[in-house]
Amino acid sequence: MKTLSSSLVLNLLIHVGLPVITIITFYFLNIIWMKPQRLRRKLEKQGIRGPKPSFPYGNVGEMQKIQAAAIAMKASKSSDGDFVGDDYTSTLFPYFEQWRKQYGSIYTYSTGNKQHLYINDPELVKEMNQSITLGLGKPSYVTKRLSPLLGNGILRSNGHFWVHQRKIIAPEFFMDKVKGMVGLMSESAEPLLRKWEAACIEGEGSGIADIRVDDDLRAVSADVISRACFGSSYTKGKEIFSKLRTLQKTISSKGMLFGLPTYGLRKDVKSLEKEIDSLIWEAVCERKCQQTPLLKKDLLQMILEEAMDHFASKDESKHFIVDNCKNIYFAGHESTSVAASWCLMLLALHPEWQTHISDEMSEACPNGVLDVDSLPKLKSVTMVIQEAMRLFPPAAFVSREALERTQIGHVDVPKGVCIWSLIPTLHRDPEIWGPDSHVFRPERFINGVTKACKSPQAYVPFGVGARSCLGRNFAMAQLKVVISLITSKFKFSLSPNYQHSPAYRMVVQPGHGVNIIVQKS
Template sequence: MGGASTGSIPLLPFSVAGIVGLALFYFYYVLWIRPERMRSKLRSQGIDGPPPSLIHGNILEMRKILREERKKKAQEEECGPSVTASYVSALFPYLTRWRKRYGPIFMYSTGSMQTLHVSHPDLVKEISVCKSLDLGKPLYLQKDRGALLGKGILTSNGALWAHQRKVIATELFMDKVKGMVDLIVEAAIPLLKSWESAVDNGGGISDIVVDEDLRKFSADVVSRTCFGSSFAEGKEIFSRLRQLQMLMSKISIFIGIPGVRYLPMKSNRKIWRLTQEIRTLILNIVKERKEDISTSSGQDLLQSIIEGHETTAVTATWCLMLLASHPEWQHHVREEVLEVCQGKFPNYDMLRRLKMLTMVIQETLRLYPPAAFMVRETLQDMKLRDIHIPKGITISTPIASLHHDPEYWGSDTDEFKPNRFSRGIAGACRSPHAYIPFGSGTRTCAGQNFAMVELKVILSLLLSKFVFSVSPSYRHSPAFRLTIEPEFGVPLIVKHL
């Protein structure tokens, strides 16, 4: 009896040691062996990049370069940066540094995630024309940002994505969007009245931080479109989505380190709480409007518009800032709006005739595309152009880098020149694949028609009633918060026309 007992004692620590050993090997495989196999396949084709470390990949180097750039920025802040210069070197200085060292195509790592950086239009074109379902959205979008993006068209792949695209594209054809113009105008009226009141109370002039009001307006548009009588509940959802976006942007650099999203850190606990609150609010609305959005079509459309509202608000904000900074263009666009609309609320036919406003919006989207990157993942081994890319590689294209590349836009690439779009997008640059504010190819944003109409409505209404100039308190500092937005807001001096 004693011998049996004594003989069994070493088995427990051996079992624990075995489990620990297997766990360590698993993490070593995930963090090094599998990623190194991917990197080796790319290196064998002449694609290089910064050497990664075991756990963090290149994250520590990225943070170091960011700190250096912020110190430099703080020292140069008094010089007043140009409002039209590319923000890529300020927000993503490691990409700028690596591009100079390794060229427009290179690889880098964040934890176990391997990224192929692509800023060459020829390869962007290849990605655009690729119709294979083996090239899809990165899986981390659902894993790490699922609370914000859900499992809709922005994150889904394969047959599910094809179904969602077919459903949503039909609902967002221009013929359908035409019928939404009056609804967008109705959502704009409270904003117009609020600013009129602020200007009146200020004796004909007011300093207004426009970005928060424009965000509320865009949320109102979606609430009226999707939630109907549940308007108040819709506003609560957007409030929590904004909080969720801010939290996720702070930890986005750590995407790729296995298990980080499960750690009970303060930020993660807040994310979990907000996620549950958002789900509860949405479920309540679904119950109230069961007949209206119980179909997959209604649910997919609702989610698509919700996901796009933030980018529309940010674009409207940058557009007003640029017009305030360039009064001659503000004057020209206002004259066009007054001539076309004749003091009436805009309808779709009027919006279609606002050619100059369209060019201003297109130039704003060039200088400040709301999405920082166009991302894809190879869901199977595949070939793009002459590059064999292994399964599991994230392909990332920095959109603003393409939009500011003088090779394709000329020496005036950092200048605000809406008339470069006078002959359309094809005539604006040397390669149409160097302009991708709404993405590219089969994954082009399905809601771009809706977004353009919303932008034309709100901007035409504001320009027909107010004159804008940049407030002395404005600090130009684009920030990456999953979208590119003004870090300190956009205060503008607003006067009656």
Template sequence: MDFSETSTHLQVVLSSLLVGGFLILLLFLCQTLSLGPKKQRATLGRQGIRGPPPSLIYGNIPDMRRIVKESKARRSIVTGGACSAQFTSNYALSLFPYFDHWRKIYGPTFYYSTGNILILYVSLPELIKEIGLNKSFDLGKPSYLKKDHKAIFGEGIIASNGELWAHQRKIIAPEFFIDKVKGMVKLMVDAAVLLLNSWESIIARDGANAEIVVDADLKKFSANVIAKVCFGSNYSEGKDIFMHLSQLQDEISKPNIFIGIPGVRYLPTKHNRKIWRLEKEIRSLILKLAKERREISSTLPKNDLLQFILEGAESSPCSSSNFIVDNCKNIYFAGYETTAVSAAWCLMLLASHHEWQELARAEVIEVCQGHFPEASMLHKMKVLTMVIQETLRLYPPAAFLSREALRDVNLGDIHIPKGVNIKVLIPNLHHDPIIWGEDAGEFKPRRFANGISGACKLPHAYIPFGIGSRTCAGQNLAMVELKVLLSLLLSKFTFSLSPKYVHSPSFRLTIEPGFGLPLILSMVA
């Protein structure tokens, strides 16, 4: 065989390999994007569950985008001059209109697809109760969320599953038991006083009252608290981490039509490159913090959450550095973002319902008697507790309860095949008049006068902090922090909504005021 024949032969072999590789890739994509979800849909279909027909690559994402666009065209913006009843309407109908659209067509339980991910939408309270009762590792956090939000959650307690999650929960949860949280009250008061002094200075400068957009200050307060109670530092020392996490959250929260499509997150797009850069910088900052702590604790032992994370990393199923970085990111995010947003919604509702603001203020003044709040005082603040609980009903920190069937599981009478995701839209559940009564769309804190069990027909339908074994480990910290902050603000200031306030709840991993919360504040006489 001469050189030309050899060259021709090599070209034929190479062409065959390329064609073969292309066919294998094509078969893989067909299996991933079509056959797998098709089998899952067939299994659900045999049980009477239906859903919108998907496209091959994008699933129902084009339908979702179209329905959102049509909904926006019909919707007008609500401003601060509007009736306060509009501030408690079910904003989920505007943010996620496709769920309501499909529910009217397919019923309360249906499936839809994002890319190659099949999602079972669940709204029946009895099925949600079943999710809470499931104690096995068969239901876990969705793998696609872990992949798409890996930069902010990694394999930390929020996103992990199985033995790794159990190990992390065992380390972290005890640090937020109520007895330990009560010991953090003074630190919370100290952080709140900085906020109060700042606002007092602004009012003194501007005259009898001042307009303040409070969102950034609330986040600074909660960041300071989580830094002090969990990491033994203060906000100024951890501000680089908070700033980078906030930027990372903004980037991850941007609409992404490619969610659920394999491989897209690995492409060097401008969006992905920014996420990678922020993730790398956050990792470096946290490991630097951990290194400094190890050096300090060797001579001066510490007894805060960071110390327990460092010790837990030594026996972690994953790498030590990943364990430290991921859990610090999880606690930073959950500990300051959700609490600050909940505080903002509390202030918005109190500012638009002055009768409840006056009731809560009178209670705080009676309980505290001119002193800073102490742990023993907090359980006496019944009105403030009702206000917080009602705010968390109307504006739960998380929009969704999400799970994935890591194995075939049964949810009530429904057999769910492995790989199917389950999604519950929490605001819809919290606004359901069948559960909460005809006044479900109104701000009525007194519904919680006899606790959660007396507030609605189905107590398991109130899930602002999640449900079952995956209930938020930091809910005690959040509730105490909100009571401390709000009690101090009520004792010092009266507040009302600025005419500039635009009511537009927005989804950024949490539900928050889309255009900020401007308040008109004045000193309590």
């Protein structure tokens, strides 16, 4: 009887178990290797080449080796002090630069089960950015990694849900609304100006102070977005901003672009996500219980009303509100404050442009008050900001995924392929910007972007087209206000404590902050 039972079990394993194991093995092999290989062959048939992948992680191993070699090379070199001419992409993204030199401005590579298409041809970038099809969206594996930080808000969502969210949020950042925020932006900058004035007075009788600007600029940006969109001050939302930054650092610390699992981070990320969601929902509940009627609707009120109108489920409504608040809190202050830090670093190296901005401020605002009418007259600060965002754009990539088969110029992009354009490479290409492409020269923008280079579509600090940054007008106005006010009140130079080390933490930011020597004008 025992022998018979053993035989039956063995037969069952052979006739049922082995086929099941074979099917499961084939399924995972298809996902991990065969599918990306099929996508790769479709691109290769169009003449698109790239580094040869290895099983099972594609080109990840090669990327890691190139990255390690670049870091070692940087460590062995002493800085020559040419911060502006420094091609930081060769350290931050050395694999992209190496492959670009080897395969040209369009090539393919893979990370695990994802096949990628790198595009840095200006015409193809233009085609991609101006495409209005919902078949091009945010890469799913990247947005999955960012889910704790952004939920399914406007920065992460795709398809019709993204369109729906854009219709709600975009009008709040139209130029007519932004003009009404200029006074608020000036008010938010006042604490920074007073703090720096006090630091200069306390500077051991010298009248100067060595200031690390990043946190102060971040506080200004956070206060502006808090007051403009949520009707509260930065002080009230300080804990939310702090935890968002911690979560940002945690998520971006493990090579997000590789698309590999990060099991060790899950517990920390989940805990931070819960804390942030709870803090935001607490602020939302306070608004709901507010008895005093609003003089005018802010963005939070628009989001609350939309959630009430379109979601029957309480959970769906809550997720919609919290997710979009997280998106606005994060996007509304992080990129803008980083751009301001880069602006001050470059102005510290080029005092002549400080003089240009200060002189224009004196003419446009003789009473020292910057208002909506004086802002368009500040041409120099506009050019400085444009040039700073050319050389050090906070957004490193334009990224898309073909959610369905899509045509971009002459390239037939198969469904499932992720597309990447490296913005700093476009912004520093000598063929587009001329032989001085690595030089800080704001005057190149004197007649606008269209006259600044051969291919204006290659200037994409805010993206272009349907998925361009909603807060572009808001960010530019805020940068003009903050940089103009600082430059009119102070003279500054780069501190010996400044260490030039651009770092990629979802945005390209000064790795060790920006220190400047500040003196009251």
